[in-house]
Amino acid sequence: MHRNFRVARACGVEAARDFQWNEYAPFAWILGAQLLFLLLALNLGTTIGMGTAGAAVKLFAGDAPLHYPTFFLYLPNFNSWVELFLYTFPGSILIPISIARIQAPMDPDLQGAGFKGRVKRAWLPTLVAGILTLLLLGVWQWAFNVALVPLIRASFPGLQANAGIWAASLIGAYCLSALFLYVPILALQPDTTLVKALREGFREGLRLFKWTILYIFIFALPALPFLMAIQLGTAFMAERMRPEMIAVVIAIYAILISLATYLTYAAAARLHWASQVEEA
Amino acid sequence: MNRSPGITRVSRSWLIPVALTLALSGCGDTSLRSTRYRAEQLLWHADLTESAVLLRDDYPDSTTLLGLRAPYLDVAKKVEVPPLSAATSKEESTLAIDVMRLVGNSNLQAARLAVQANRPDLGIENMKLVQAMAGNDTLMLRRADFFLVGTLRQYKRYEEAVALMKTMLERYPPITPQTSKDEDAILAIPESIVRLYRDLNDSTRANAALNDAGAYYRRVLATPHSPILDAQVRARLIRVELEQGDWNAGLRDVAILRRMASASPALKDLEPEIRYSEAKLVMMHTGKQNPNEAVALFEKVAKDFPKSPFAGRALMDAATVLELHNRFPEALNYYRQVTTSYGNQPDIAPPATFRRAMLEDRLGNWEQAKNLLDGIPVRYPETMAALEAPIAIANRYARIGQGDAAKQAVRKAIQTYQGLIQRDTTSGYTPLYRWSIVRCYGLLGDDQGVLRAVDEMVRRDMGHPITAQALLQGARIAHQAKQDDRARVYLQNYVVNYPTSPILADVKKQLARIPARGTATKTGS
Numbered sequence: 001m002h003r004n005f006r007v008a009r010a011c012g013v014e015a016a017r018d019f020q021w022n023e024y025a026p027f028a029w030i031l032g033a034q035l036l037f038l039l040l041a042l043n044l045g046t047t048i049g050m051g052t053a054g055a056a057v058k059l060f061a062g063d064a065p066l067h068y069p070t071f072f073l074y075l076p077n078f079n080s081w082v083e084l085f086l087y088t089f090p091g092s093i094l095i096p097i098s099i100a101r102i103q104a105p106m107d108p109d110l111q112g113a114g115f116k117g118r119v120k121r122a123w124l125p126t127l128v129a130g131i132l133t134l135l136l137l138g139v140w141q142w143a144f145n146v147a148l149v150p151l152i153r154a155s156f157p158g159l160q161a162n163a164g165i166w167a168a169s170l171i172g173a174y175c176l177s178a179l180f181l182y183v184p185i186l187a188l189q190p191d192t193t194l195v196k197a198l199r200e201g202f203r204e205g206l207r208l209f210k211w212t213i214l215y216i217f218i219f220a221l222p223a224l225p226f227l228m229a230i231q232l233g234t235a236f237m238a239e240r241m242r243p244e245m246i247a248v249v250i251a252i253y254a255i256l257i258s259l260a261t262y263l264t265y266a267a268a269a270r271l272h273w274a275s276q277v278e279e280a
Numbered sequence: 281m282n283r284s285p286g287i288t289r290v291s292r293s294w295l296i297p298v299a300l301t302l303a304l305s306g307c308g309d310t311s312l313r314s315t316r317y318r319a320e321q322l323l324w325h326a327d328l329t330e331s332a333v334l335l336r337d338d339y340p341d342s343t344t345l346l347g348l349r350a351p352y353l354d355v356a357k358k359v360e361v362p363p364l365s366a367a368t369s370k371e372e373s374t375l376a377i378d379v380m381r382l383v384g385n386s387n388l389q390a391a392r393l394a395v396q397a398n399r400p401d402l403g404i405e406n407m408k409l410v411q412a413m414a415g416n417d418t419l420m421l422r423r424a425d426f427f428l429v430g431t432l433r434q435y436k437r438y439e440e441a442v443a444l445m446k447t448m449l450e451r452y453p454p455i456t457p458q459t460s461k462d463e464d465a466i467l468a469i470p471e472s473i474v475r476l477y478r479d480l481n482d483s484t485r486a487n488a489a490l491n492d493a494g495a496y497y498r499r500v501l502a503t504p505h506s507p508i509l510d511a512q513v514r515a516r517l518i519r520v521e522l523e524q525g526d527w528n529a530g531l532r533d534v535a536i537l538r539r540m541a542s543a544s545p546a547l548k549d550l551e552p553e554i555r556y557s558e559a560k561l562v563m564m565h566t567g568k569q570n571p572n573e574a575v576a577l578f579e580k581v582a583k584d585f586p587k588s589p590f591a592g593r594a595l596m597d598a599a600t601v602l603e604l605h606n607r608f609p610e611a612l613n614y615y616r617q618v619t620t621s622y623g624n625q626p627d628i629a630p631p632a633t634f635r636r637a638m639l640e641d642r643l644g645n646w647e648q649a650k651n652l653l654d655g656i657p658v659r660y661p662e663t664m665a666a667l668e669a670p671i672a673i674a675n676r677y678a679r680i681g682q683g684d685a686a687k688q689a690v691r692k693a694i695q696t697y698q699g700l701i702q703r704d705t706t707s708g709y710t711p712l713y714r715w716s717i718v719r720c721y722g723l724l725g726d727d728q729g730v731l732r733a734v735d736e737m738v739r740r741d742m743g744h745p746i747t748a749q750a751l752l753q754g755a756r757i758a759h760q761a762k763q764d765d766r767a768r769v770y771l772q773n774y775v776v777n778y779p780t781s782p783i784l785a786d787v788k789k790q791l792a793r794i795p796a797r798g799t800a801t802k803t804g805s
Contacts, residue, residue, distance in 0.1 A: 044314060044317045045318035047314050049314065050311075050314035051310040054314070055310065066317065067316075067320055068317050068320035068321040068324055069320075069321075069324055071317075243324075
């Protein structure tokens with residue numbers, strides 16, 4: 001146990017200390033797209049802003065949110081859709097690229113000709129894992145709203161109940177993500193198949209669950225106050241400050257969570273490698 | 281950065297189609313939608329600026345208020361209203377109207393601030409801009425017109441206000457409401473004109489306006505409308521007929537309204553009004569001989585619909601008819617119910633409190649009566665009851681022979697009226713408060729005080745019907761005090777400012793009788 005903890009800690013510390021722009025770049029692309037959306041959303045008063053971010057919003061929610069300052073109250077929701085879309089679809093290619101670069105020093109084949117082929121094989125399992133995570137998150141959110149939310153509301157007063165619901169919902173979502181976190185890592189292994197990557201990735205997620213969830217929470221910690229502000233304090237920000245403040249807070253959150261996601265994958269990839277070496 | 285070749289493919293496979301989809305889905309009305317968003321943004325920030333200033337200072341000075349107009353005017357400067365004719369689809373047309381209304385609203389906000397800053401000229405200019413911009417958009421035109429009427433009334437340009445209200449009745453046919461609880465504000469205009477003349481103490485024109493109101497409602501009823509609008513117009517017509525004392529017409533219209541209400545469940549909200557009107561008609565018919573039947577009906581209205589505005593009115597009418605029959609304790613009981621249960625109903629609570637005080641005094645409870653009278657100007661400042669209550673205290677002391685107490689009460693009344701003027705210097709009631717001060721100085725026998733108060737009215741309230749009376753009173757007292765020059769100025773002012781007065785010929789004769797002498801005393805007019 002103590003040894004495992006020392007290994008997990010060493011992997012986490014090394015992931016943070018050995019931060020490489022080259023490895024982070026694919027996540028930076030996702031972040032760039034997210035920030036571009038926010039920038040366009042901040043400029044709905046221009047034709048380009050309304051023709052892009054505004055049109056995307058209109059496509060899903062109609063004209064009603066396209067008013068000032070109402071738009072900013074909807075923005076956290078729209079941003080989470082954009083975030084889910086980016087991490088699931090473009091992410092199914094970009095995340096394996098980043099993990100391959102992280103694993104390259106430990107796996108010489110990834111430094112050369114093998115890189116392209118293995119990344120090509122990894123995108124489908126990563127996409128399926130992403131979609132599965134989305135579906136499970138949807139089921140979790142529904143079950144949580146039906147079963148747990150009324151219970152929490154009945155047990156705690158207003159503000160405490162809101163904070164409790166937010167925390168419980170977040171813990172559930174992070175736990176689900178942790179289960180599928182190793183799918184892209186396993187999908188990059190040589191001679192893997194879609195089913196094998198999903199099965200082995202899920203098994204690895206279960207086996208290293210407690211360390212993975214620890215990584216997720218520790219790396220996401222700086223982003224959590226901003227997430228809480230976005231999810232619980234939008235009305236306050238719109239009324240007492242300026243509606244545009246919501247977009248700024250979302251942007252800060254997006255940057256921090258992008259770094260946290262990279263570091264979590266970097267630490268998890270190292271932990272997986274270390275456990276494999278240990279087993280061998 | 282070590283760029284992967286995969287990225288180029290990613291942009292081809294995802295980003296380009298996504299960007300194309302987004303761009304194409306936003307085509308057409310995108311520019312209008314972004315203009316609307318920009319207008320909303322500018323208007324919101326103008327509101328925010330105003331709120332921030334008002335948080336620091338509840339009563340900003342006129343320079344600050346005029347400064348606050350700038351962000352509102354910026355909306356009109358920075359947002360170009362798209363021509364409605366250029367719209368090629370219904371959605372584009374709706375968006376163009378939205379933009380026009382936002383710019384119009386910002387102009388109306390600028391007008392409001394100009395009026396608050398005592399610059400009605402700037403305000404009226406803004407409102408006229410809105411009228412010009414609105415084109416055929418009735419909603420915007422109506423909003424601008426209502427705002428203009430309010431401004432004209434505030435600045436005592438009553439004739440212009442009435443003229444505008446009359447044109448509004450011609451231009452805007454009443455709109456059918458969704459439910460019987462909503463009512464088009466246009467329907468209230470005829471009665472507003474009546475109330476305006478009553479506030480001016482001009483009963484002749486008030487009665488003429490009442491006749492016009494009846495004629496307008498009948499004209500509206502002559503064209504077919506939805507049952508809800510028809511019922512609302514007929515209910516207003518019945519109110520006019522009751523005020524005119526036209527029992528036969530009232531009875532006929534109440535019967536029609538009753539039939540309409542029983543035929544349509546959507547009109548069930550009219551039941552309290554119908555029942556109240558029926559009770560009132562009974563009062564008009566049999567109330568002079570025996571009030572019991574009418575009182576029972578009024579009481580039933582109040583009991584069956586305690587939350588309706590007609591409940592308080594019914595109790596008030598029951599009290600009035602009982603008081604006319606000298607059944608004071610019963611009347612007092614009803615007045616007490618009105619003042620305790622409907623004390624926030626502005627049309628009945630002030631007169632009910634005043635009448636209650638009169639009856640409390642009559643039944644030997646002067647302390648209670650005095651407390652009520654003292655409280656009226658504080659609780660109901662802009663009402664006829666607030667005008668009468670302070671003088672009623674003095675009259676009571678005079679009636680029982682307590683001369684000193686009466687004089688003290690008159691002095692206190694003057695202070696009360698001055699306080700009411702200070703409270704809101706632009707209120708429509710200020711001429712009436714000043715006239716009450718004239719009356720108080722008259723009661724004290726203070727001629728100089730009367731003349732000072734008349735001078736103040738000449739300075740501030742010229743054109744108001746009550747100022748005509750003040751000029752005549754001032755001329756009489758100035759003449760008695762051998763200040764003929766001053767009397768002459770008062771009468772000359774009367775001749776110039778009240779050319780349509782029915783007693784103009786008498787005033788001219790009176791003016792001719794005053795001998796021309798030296799230089800006129802300065803009146804400040």
